[in-house]
Amino acid sequence: MEWVRADYTEVWAASRNLPLARFADCTRAIASTGLDLVGLPDVNPPARLLDELAGFDSILSWYGSKRPEFRRAVGDLGLPFQFLAAVPPEGAAVHAADFYLQQVGGGGEAVPRLRCLPGDGSFVAIHPFSGSPKKNWPLDRYKELGRRLSLHLPVKWILERDGPRVDGVDAEPPIDDLYGLACRLAQARLYIGNDSGITHLAAAAGARVLGLFGPTDPAIWAPRGPNVRVISTRRPGESIEQLGLAEVLEAAHVLTG
Numbered sequence: 001m002e003w004v005r006a007d008y009t010e011v012w013a014a015s016r017n018l019p020l021a022r023f024a025d026c027t028r029a030i031a032s033t034g035l036d037l038v039g040l041p042d043v044n045p046p047a048r049l050l051d052e053l054a055g056f057d058s059i060l061s062w063y064g065s066k067r068p069e070f071r072r073a074v075g076d077l078g079l080p081f082q083f084l085a086a087v088p089p090e091g092a093a094v095h096a097a098d099f100y101l102q103q104v105g106g107g108g109e110a111v112p113r114l115r116c117l118p119g120d121g122s123f124v125a126i127h128p129f130s131g132s133p134k135k136n137w138p139l140d141r142y143k144e145l146g147r148r149l150s151l152h153l154p155v156k157w158i159l160e161r162d163g164p165r166v167d168g169v170d171a172e173p174p175i176d177d178l179y180g181l182a183c184r185l186a187q188a189r190l191y192i193g194n195d196s197g198i199t200h201l202a203a204a205a206g207a208r209v210l211g212l213f214g215p216t217d218p219a220i221w222a223p224r225g226p227n228v229r230v231i232s233t234r235r236p237g238e239s240i241e242q243l244g245l246a247e248v249l250e251a252a253h254v255l256t257g
Contacts, residue, residue, distance in 0.1 A: 003106045004060065012063075019179035020114065020201075030063065039073035053079045060104060062086045088220060096220055111224045112204040114179065119187025124149050124256065125207075127158040128166065130196035134240070137194055137212045139166065141245050145192070148249060153189060153256060158198060190256050192248075194240070195221055203228050208255055212248065214240025229255060 001011060002023045011021040015029035030036060037045045053059065058080055064070040065086040074081045088099040097110035128142040146155040146169060157166055158181070161174035175181040181198070182205035185191050191207045193199040195216045203209045203223030210229050211222060217236035222228070231251055233242045 001060075003101060004104045006057075010056075016176070016178060019177045020182070022115070022179065035063070039067060039070035041069075050077060050079070056080055058082065060084060092220070094220070095222075095224070097224060109224075112200070113206070114182050114201075114204045116183040116186035116205040118206060121187070121189035123154040123156050123188055124252070125156050125158050125172075125185055125188040125191045125202070127191070127193040127196065127198045127202075129160075129164055130194040130199075132215075134215050135195045135213075137214075137240050137243060137248075141248070142166075142192075143169065144245060145249055145252065149252060149256070156188070158185070158193075190252060192252060199223055210248070210251055210255055212240060212243055214238060214243065 001021065005023055008025050009023070010026045010028065011018065011024040012028045012030050012033060012035065013021065015031065018027040018029065021027050034046045034049045037043050038049075053074075059082065061081050062084050064074075064083060071081075071083055084103045088094060088096055092099060094102070095110070097112060101107070101110040124146075126142060126146055128136065128139055130136055143166070146157070149155050155170065157169045157171040159166065159171045159174065161176060172184070175184060178201060182201050185202040185207045186205040188202075188207055190210060191199070191202040192210045193202070193212070195211065195213050195218075199209060199211050200223045203225045206225065206227065208227040209223055209225070210231065211218070213222065213230055213232035215237050218230045218232045222230045229251060231243060231248060233240065
């Protein structure tokens with residue numbers, strides 16, 4: 001999105017993601033615009049919304065990729081939408097970040113970046129969850145990993161406000177602003193997590209990242225950056241439980257210096 005920035009650019013997205021669009025002239029939560037009403041049967045979207053959409057020179061949309069009725073409706077209304085695939089196609093031999101950049105006419109290797117000031121590296125951050133239980137390294141191993149690392153550095157657990165809890169650990173206060181969380185992660189000596197949005201956020205913020213991958217292919221989905229190391233199973237699709245504690249602990253010790 002930053003690559004296609006024009007003289008005036010708006011970003012409409014889920015409200016929690018808007019703080020990351022720091023390049024935009026204006027951001028709006030999709031739920032606040034009425035856009036999700038377009039294409040619904042027996043529902044008339046606000047006329048003001050349709051006028052606003054018609055006023056844009058171009059609308060690049062990943063929203064609506066799974067809503068054919070939405071795509072038909074904006075086509076019938078003659079609105080300037082260009083729909084883009086939300087995920088790389090099956091079998092695509094391209095990293096997801098490069099795929100998204102190529103969709104909008106960019107080239108080269110895409111390395112997402114957020115401007116965050118580095119800190120003193122006085123702690124290790126752990127986020128043990130993701131959007132799918134299959135991508136989560138066993139929690140008991142994370143807790144043992146955290147216990148051993150805490151012998152050398154304080155360990156801070158990054159937990160989402162409405163997400164699962166972890167008993168008996170030092171959890172950071174939840175940060176609802178994702179940009180604020182990114183800047184907090186940039187201050188860590190090391191961040192450790194699964195294939196998750198928070199792991200990608202840490203990498204974009206410039207943190208030293210140790211990513212644990214099992215069923216997803218790191219060649220497509222791994223976070224990028226000079227400070228990123230990924231440990232994965234031998235073949236994509238295998239259970240992440242195959243990653244042993246000793247292997248992860250050794251990598252963490254190397255990365256924390």
